[in-house]
Amino acid sequence: xxxxxxxxxxxxxxxxxxxxxxxxxxxxxxxxxxxxxxxxxxxxxxxxxxxxxxxxxxxxxxxxxxxxxxxxxxxxxxxxxxxxxxxxxxxxxxxxxxxxxxxxxxxxxxxxxxxxxxxxxxxxxxxxxxxxxxxxxxxxxxxxxxxxxxxxxxxxxxxxxxxxxxxxxxxxxxxxxxxxxxxxxxxxxxxxxxxxxxxxxxxxxxxxxxxxxxxxxxxxxxxxxxxxxxxxxxxxxxxxxxxxxxxxxxxxxxxxxxxxxxxxxxxxxxxxxxxxxxxxxxxxxxxxxxxxxxxxxxxxxxxxxxxxxxxxxxxxxxxxxxxxxxxxxxxxxxxxxxxxxxxxxxxxxxxxxxxxxxxxxxxxxxxxxxxxxxxxxxxxxxxxxxxxxxxxxxxxxxxxxxxxxxxxxxxxxxxxxxxxxxxxxxxxxxxxxxxxxxxxxxxxxxxxxxxxxxxxxxxxxxxxxxxxxxxxxxxxxxxxxxxxxxxxxxxxxxxxxxxxxxxxxxxxxxxxxxxxxxxxxxxxxxxxxxxxxxxxxxxxxxxxxxxxxxxxxxxxxxxxxxxxxxxxxxxxxxxxxxxxxxxxxxxxxxxxxxxxxxxxxxxxxxxxxxxxxxxxxxxxxxxxxxxxxxxxxxxxxxxxxxxxxxxxxxxxxxxxxxxxxxxxxxxxxxxxxxxxxxxxxxxxxxxxxxxxxxxxxxxxxxxxxxxxxxxxxxxxxxxxxxxxxxxxxxxxxxxxxxxxxxxxxxxxxxxxxxxxxxxxxxxxxxxxxxxxxxxxxxxxxxxxxxxxxxxxxxxxxxxxxxxxxxxxxxxxxxxxxxxxxxxxxxxxxxxxxxxxxxxxxxxxxxxxxxxxxxxxxxxxxxxxxxxxxxxxxxxxxxxxxxxxxxxxxx
Numbered sequence: 001x002x003x004x005x006x007x008x009x010x011x012x013x014x015x016x017x018x019x020x021x022x023x024x025x026x027x028x029x030x031x032x033x034x035x036x037x038x039x040x041x042x043x044x045x046x047x048x049x050x051x052x053x054x055x056x057x058x059x060x061x062x063x064x065x066x067x068x069x070x071x072x073x074x075x076x077x078x079x080x081x082x083x084x085x086x087x088x089x090x091x092x093x094x095x096x097x098x099x100x101x102x103x104x105x106x107x108x109x110x111x112x113x114x115x116x117x118x119x120x121x122x123x124x125x126x127x128x129x130x131x132x133x134x135x136x137x138x139x140x141x142x143x144x145x146x147x148x149x150x151x152x153x154x155x156x157x158x159x160x161x162x163x164x165x166x167x168x169x170x171x172x173x174x175x176x177x178x179x180x181x182x183x184x185x186x187x188x189x190x191x192x193x194x195x196x197x198x199x200x201x202x203x204x205x206x207x208x209x210x211x212x213x214x215x216x217x218x219x220x221x222x223x224x225x226x227x228x229x230x231x232x233x234x235x236x237x238x239x240x241x242x243x244x245x246x247x248x249x250x251x252x253x254x255x256x257x258x259x260x261x262x263x264x265x266x267x268x269x270x271x272x273x274x275x276x277x278x279x280x281x282x283x284x285x286x287x288x289x290x291x292x293x294x295x296x297x298x299x300x301x302x303x304x305x306x307x308x309x310x311x312x313x314x315x316x317x318x319x320x321x322x323x324x325x326x327x328x329x330x331x332x333x334x335x336x337x338x339x340x341x342x343x344x345x346x347x348x349x350x351x352x353x354x355x356x357x358x359x360x361x362x363x364x365x366x367x368x369x370x371x372x373x374x375x376x377x378x379x380x381x382x383x384x385x386x387x388x389x390x391x392x393x394x395x396x397x398x399x400x401x402x403x404x405x406x407x408x409x410x411x412x413x414x415x416x417x418x419x420x421x422x423x424x425x426x427x428x429x430x431x432x433x434x435x436x437x438x439x440x441x442x443x444x445x446x447x448x449x450x451x452x453x454x455x456x457x458x459x460x461x462x463x464x465x466x467x468x469x470x471x472x473x474x475x476x477x478x479x480x481x482x483x484x485x486x487x488x489x490x491x492x493x494x495x496x497x498x499x500x501x502x503x504x505x506x507x508x509x510x511x512x513x514x515x516x517x518x519x520x521x522x523x524x525x526x527x528x529x530x531x532x533x534x535x536x537x538x539x540x541x542x543x544x545x546x547x548x549x550x551x552x553x554x555x556x557x558x559x560x561x562x563x564x565x566x567x568x569x570x571x572x573x574x575x576x577x578x579x580x581x582x583x584x585x586x587x588x589x590x591x592x593x594x595x596x597x598x599x600x601x602x603x604x605x606x607x608x609x610x611x612x613x614x615x616x617x618x619x620x621x622x623x624x625x626x627x628x629x630x631x632x633x634x635x636x637x638x639x640x641x642x643x644x645x646x647x648x649x650x651x652x653x654x655x656x657x658x659x660x661x662x663x664x665x666x667x668x669x670x671x672x673x674x675x676x677x678x679x680x681x682x683x684x685x686x687x688x689x690x691x692x693x694x695x696x697x698x699x700x701x702x703x704x705x706x707x708x709x710x711x712x713x714x715x716x717x718x719x720x721x722x723x724x725x726x727x728x729x730x731x732x733x734x735x736x737x738x739x740x741x742x743x744x745x746x747x748x749x750x751x752x753x754x755x756x757x758x759x760x761x762x763x764x765x766x767x768x769x770x771x772x773x774x775x776x777x778x779x780x781x782x783x784x785x786x787x788x789x790x791x792x793x794x795x796x797x798x799x800x801x802x803x804x805x806x807x808x809x810x811x812x813x814x815x816x817x818x819x820x821x822x823x824x825x826x827x828x829x830x831x832x833x834x835x836x837x838x839x840x841x842x843x844x845x846x847x848x849x850x851x852x853x854x855x856x857x858x859x860x861x862x863x864x865x866x867x868x869x870x871x872x873x874x875x876x877x878x879x880x881x882x883x884x885x886x887x888x889x890x
Contacts, residue, residue, distance in 0.1 A: 006020055006032060008041070008043060009044070009047065011047070012044070012047030012048065013047065013066070013067040014067055015047055015066050016047055018078055018081050019047075019081070020032070022081055022082050027062050027082050028057075028058045028060060028062060029057055029058070037140065038138065038139050039057070039139075042055055042137055043055065043064055046064075046065070046066045047066050047067075049066055050068055051068055051150055052065075052066070052068040052071070052072045052151045052152060052153070053148065053150050053151070054066075054069045054148075055148055056096075056099070056100060056103070056146055056147040056148075056149060057137075057145065059100065059104065060086070061085030061096065061099075061100050061146075061147065062082060062084060063080050063082065063084075064081065064082070072151055074120040075121040076089075076120055085099075089118070091119055091125075092116055092118070095116070099134050099149070100147060102134070103134055103135070103136045103144060104136065105136075106136050106144050108134060109133075109134040110132065110134070113131065114130050115128070116128050116130060127155075129154050129155045129157075129158040130152065130154065131154055132152075134149050135147070135148045177196075178196055180198060180283040181196065181198040181199035181202050181263075181280075181282055181284065182194075182198070182199060182281050183195040183199045183280040184277060184279055184280070185212075185229070185278050186276060187276075188230075189212045189213075190212055190213040190226070190229050190233070191212050191213075192209050192210065192212070192213070192216060193209070194209070199280075202284055203248060204249075204250025206250075213226060219249045219256060220246060223246060223247065225246070228241075229265060229278060232266075232267055232278055233267065234275075236275045237267070238264055238265060238267060239264065240263075241261065241262065241264070241282075242262050243261075243262065243285065243289060244262075244263065245258055245261075246258070246259055258286075260285050260286045260288075261283070261285065261286075262285050263280065263283075264281055265278050265279075266278065267279075301332055301450065304328050304331060304332055305332075305453070308324060308457070309457055313461060316464070316469075318462055318465045318466065318469075319356070321458060322356040325433070325454060325461075326340040326356045326357065326358045326433070327358045329435065329450075329454055330435060332447070332451075333443055333450065333451065334447075335358075335416075335418070335435035335436060335443075336360075337357065337360040338357070338434065338435045338436075339356065339357050339434045339435075340422075340431060340432070340433055341431050341432055341434065342422070342430050342462075376417075376419075377419070380419040380420070380434070381421070381431075381432060382421075382429065383421040383427075383429040384421070385421070386418075386419070386420050386421075386452065387417070387418070388417070388419075388447075390416060391415050391416070392415060392436075393415060414437070415438055415439060415442075416436065416437040416440055416443050417434075417436055418434075418435045418447060418448070418451070419433065419434045419435070420433045420448070420452060422458050422462070423455075423459055424462070424463050425460070425463055430459055430462055433454075433458075435451075471507040475500070475503075475504055478500050478503070479500065482497070544559060585723060585724065586629075587627050588627075588628065589624070590623060593618075596615055596635070596679070599632060599636070600613070602636065603639055603654075606640060607640070607652065608643065610646075610648075610649030611643050611646060611652055612650075613639070613652050613653075614653045615653070615655075616653060616655040616656070617656050618656050620658075621658060621677055622675065622677050623748075623749065624745065624746065626726075626744055630720045630724075633720075634716070634720050637713040637717055638714075638740050638742075640713065641714065642685060645683055645686055645737075645738060646684060646685040650684040651683070652682070653680075653682040654679070654680070654682075655678075655679070655680040655682065656677065656678070656679055656680075657677070657678050657680075659675075659676045659677075659743070660674075661673050661674060661676065672727055674745065675746035676744060676745060677743075677745075678742070680741045681740050682737065682738075682739045683737050683738055684737045686734070686735065686737075687732045687735050687738055688738055689734055693730045697714050697715055697717075697718040697728075701715075717740075721742055725744075726742060726744040727742075728742050728743070729741050729743070770794055770795055771819065771888055772796045772815060772816065773796070773818065773819045774797075774798045774800075774806060774809065774821065774822075775790065775797055775800075775821045775822075776801075776803055776820065776826075776831070777850075778801050778823060778826045778828075780801065786850075786880070787799045789877045789881075790821070790884075792877070793880075793881045793884075803822075803828050803834040804828060804829075807837055807838060810841045810845075817845060818888060819845070819846045819884060820847045820848070821850065821884070822834055822835065822849060822850070823849075824849050824850070825851060831849050832849075835847045846888065846890075847869065848871060849871070850870070850871045850873055850875065852873040852874075869883065869887050871883045
């Protein structure tokens with residue numbers, strides 16, 4: 001800084017130079033030489049300050065400021081020197097007028113985080129956040145002569161705080177809106193610092209913040225969770241719990257409620273790596289586990305029903321039938337014990353009571369008399385209906401008869417009671433099924449429904465068995481009569497023999513028909529279809545064997561018939577997997593128009609000459625992401641159903657189009673929302689009733705005669721479409737035809753428009769020299785055939801039945817293995833595990849899995865994992881060759 005003749009400006013920086021050189025005579029302050037001592041002292045003070053300060057002198061507020069204020073003024077510096085404050089900052093003139101008014105009156109003002117719009121640079125407005133302090137400046141007389149303003153800009157600080165607060169609010173909203181429960185605990189005592197709404201709902205909306213876990217949730221102290229928290233805090237390692245049961249007391253005085261949780265305890269560390277708290281996150285999977293348990297229970301019930309139905313249908317002994325039914329029913333309803341009381345005719349035609357027991361030894365009932373027609377037992381023995389009591393000891397119908405007047409001493413502890421009559425085709429009561437349990441409320445309506453069905457099966461089987469016994473007795477009587485007639489009249493011998501033989505044959509056929517009818521009701525069309533397919537396979541192979549043994553080579557038709565039947569059986573198993581949503585899908589971007597157009601020849605061949613097929617393909621149909629093979633099967637199933645609904649012939653129309661649903665359309669699926677590609681199959685057939693529409697997608701439900709359909713076609717369509725994220729809807733009226741629409745979500749990636757490779761395309765042979773394939777299959781016959789097929793295709797093959805042996809071969813083999821061909825489900829380890837371990841040795845090893853059912857080993861939610869190749873069993877050699885060639889060439 002250049003020397004200044006005015007000593008009070010010394011050390012004042014650039015501002016001092018400007019003050020010294022400014023012509024102050026043009027302002028009300030006058031020349032600098034006549035400035036008062038108080039004015040000079042104030043100027044000297046602000047010039048040496050690092051805080052932005054400005055003095056406003058006189059009523060006009062003549063501005064004199066320091067270097068720090070120069071930085072704040074930016075583009076308006078140095079024009080502000082010596083200017084009037086109203087003119088220097090016209091955009092806040094009214095604000096400064098008030099400052100001057102208050103300051104010159106001797107008052108002070110202070111503002112914190114005050115936003116002002118200033119034009120500091122090239123007339124561009126900007127919002128500036130300021131902390132402002134204003135004090136009066138006194139002259140030698142002690143009268144206010146000006147105002148001192150301290151101006152601190154905090155714009156960066158305010159904006160940073162706002163951004164931080166916004167980020168905190170965003171995190172808080174994410175925390176509160178998270179679908180799972182979340183909480184954070186701090187310190188070794190695990191004090192709650194945060195808990196979202198889902199967590200509070202889980203614990204009954206208790207006030208947990210600021211309290212330790214033990215204080216807020218005392219009921220979990222004895223359940224091991226505090227020990228787990230201590231372990232995670234001490235060791236600094238996360239803990240993951242799956243399907244863990246916890247008992248929570250969410251209502252005071254109410255019994256605890258058990259919930260099933262998937263959760264993780266994740267340690268929170270400070271900057272030094274020391275655990276300071278635990279992040280708790282998880283999901284309440286109680287309902288999911290209940291559904292899974294219910295599915296397992298229903299599957300078990302179905303298995304018991306099928307086993308029981310098949311057993312009693314094949315049985316002709318009444319005692320054995322009763323024993324099978326009693327054991328099965330006791331298992332199905334969860335009874336501690338069950339009994340079957342029934343009437344049996346002895347050789348003299350007299351009636352007496354016998355019974356079968358399940359769950360307890362016969363001695364438990366031996367010392368008590370047979371049931372009588374009391375108020376409790378009478379409805380069962382008279383066939384009036386089902387009797388169910390949640391607590392028989394509290395039932396007004398029980399214990400009113402001599403000699404006991406209640407539960408007999410030494411009787412089994414019965415509280416829950418359920419009884420169902422067994423009524424024959426003739427309307428006579430054969431007997432009754434009785435079940436008990438020591439706990440009240442054990443039996444429900446679903447148990448009644450199960451028992452009524454089995455009671456009907458039991459009645460049919462007992463009727464058949466009794467008919468068989470009666471027929472045996474009648475035959476015996478006829479044979480005795482025959483012997484007598486032979487002694488009386490030898491000329492009648494031939495006629496009697498023929499009559500008895502004919503009658504015996506009729507009776508045998510009748511018994512067989514009744515037995516097969518009962519079995520047919522249980523097995524339905526599935527067994528029929530499989531038997532037909534197996535018959536074709538076996539007959540074709542037998543004929544092939546016989547022809548080749550004779551040297552005859554014209555056997556292609558037998559081979560084709562056997563292969564076709566095997567393919568039909570494979571298709572049926574795929575339908576079973578599809579409706580149960582257990583099939584592995586390989587979705588890819590598709591053009592629905594190209595797929596439908598490519599099915600024309602297949603549909604014409606499948607539907608026959610009496611059905612005409614029309615396609616109405618909308619232009620620019622969106623792509624979808626679906627398994628092309630399964631989508632073709634679904635469309636083909638719908639078209640075949642349409643054909644069957646037109647016995648006299650008709651027209652099937654396949655339409656495609658785009659649909660955008662801003663909200664679910666009235667009368668359709670409630671989840672239908674967004675962009676969909678719609679594939680419609682429309683027929684001119686007989687239509688469907690509302691009842692049929694309601695049951696159409698049920699597995700095994702069919703309106704076709706036995707043996708003409710499995711009832712899995714629409715179930716397969718429903719399972720595939722649902723598994724692919726879509727929807728399916730039936731529109732129909734009786735006599736007006738049927739429309740079935742498949743809704744598949746729009747896929748944003750361009751669809752593959754090239755026609756899919758045919759399964760019968762010529763298989764490319766390997767490159768010269770042959771690739772090496774390692775085959776791992778625990779079934780010796782499947783492995784042998786696979787190895788032979790691969791050798792026939794020109795590959796070099798290494799084989800083993802053991803995954804561990806396969807790993808040894810890979811580690812000890814110097815030559816490169818090009819592809820691993822492995823089964824998925826094997827005793828020692830899964831194919832997925834084998835592939836992962838094998839790639840540790842050969843990272844670029846290509847893998848092809850084969851399986852009949854993978855148990856979710858290589859897929860998630862039915863979708864194959866990325867870059868996973870699967871060849872479903874059964875497969876043809878051509879399919880094997882094409883799949884391997886495609887993988888090796890990729």
